[in-house]
Amino acid sequence: MIRYIQIEDSNKIDAEITFKSVKKGNQIYMALENGEKPLNKRVLKSTKENSLDFLIGKKTPTDDDYIEFSERLIHKDDEIDFELFGKFIDKVDKIYTNQELKPVFNVNISEQIIDPKGELVEEKEKAYSKSNISGETIVKWTGKYMPKKKLFNKVVLASKYQLKHINGLTFDFLFKIAKDLHEKDSFMMLGGGKGNEPIIINDGGKPYRAFLEGRIKDKSYILIMHLSNQEYKSL
């Protein structure tokens, strides 16, 4: 899927452009001594009918139940399905089940808010967060320049997205933004919603503060959108 972001500049002119997450993967791969790369396979090792809870058949088993179950295991092989166990499998679907592992068709979803000490603060209906970076919403230029040297050690600039032009007009648009930020040696704080809200990249995703960084070299540019949800704070 091609991903777009609608972003405005200091003159409140907006344009739709593309962006890509920049993430360097592992540089080393693991293989056998002879260089052969092993195959990674998913294998089935248990089912509902062979699970400990199902075989004991009680919600809160007593010690006697466990002892009786152990005796049964010696005489029978209930815990193993010889047809299925060890079978390679590819795709599985995710479903909700109750504690007895029976499918549940209607569910209510809520979220518990846990404080830094691990205590439950409240439980409330889970709110669905909607992406606010394109379509009817524009990522706003807040006008808050933040010198790079002052911000880098205050917030954790965790993930990076490179903004890219899609034609000559958007090249000029992004180059000017990058040049402005490069010359000021500053980040621009970006805002979602009315301009003071965090941005949400994906529907259902987490909100982040976004900071735009620009670098230029001759007639070329780099525009990086840094996302953060944490400060450099001591525990």
Place this chain on the structure above:
Amino acid sequence: MARKVKFNINDTLLESGIVKVDRAKLYGSTKKIVRDMNGNECVLSNLYNGDRILPTGSISQVLLDNEGLFVSRSALVGFNSSNKKVDKVSSIFSIDNKCEKVDLDEFLSVNVKSIYQLAIEEGDQEKWKILFANDEIYHFIFNYREDYEGDDAYIITNGSDLFITVGKKNDFEFLEQNNIVIDDEEEEEIDDELDFSMF
């Protein structure tokens, strides 16, 4: 007692404990709860072949060689992109970690995986302060346990405390007018951490 990490910064040998800065410990966290219509908590299970319910933990990953035989993870070694075997990278706890001063742009290119705070003993505070008096950034290779690939780690100060930012540095491409590449990209997975609560 917490293990100490030794750092060699500008030929000054210093040591410190490290404490992982967990975001949930700073801001809290959220937990998604799913209940059925009777208010009983549900669990997420796997459905295989449309008729088999597999409880969490029913599926395992195995490694096989070309002949279909089981391969133990301990039998694997690391290779680089030129298909050459590489040596293991030592754990940060077992060596003097040589730190090199780097510029801000390199630090800003890093995708961050984790943050640690340095737990410096009272008597050493001044030595550290001198080295970071001008907001210096020092890089070293970070490997918590010995294995084949370390991460990039950067020591910085926020003025009062010292932190290690661990991640991977990236190379960004300068774009020219005729560099029009429209990338196809998967949406990222969503998790359930607490909403941002800073500023």
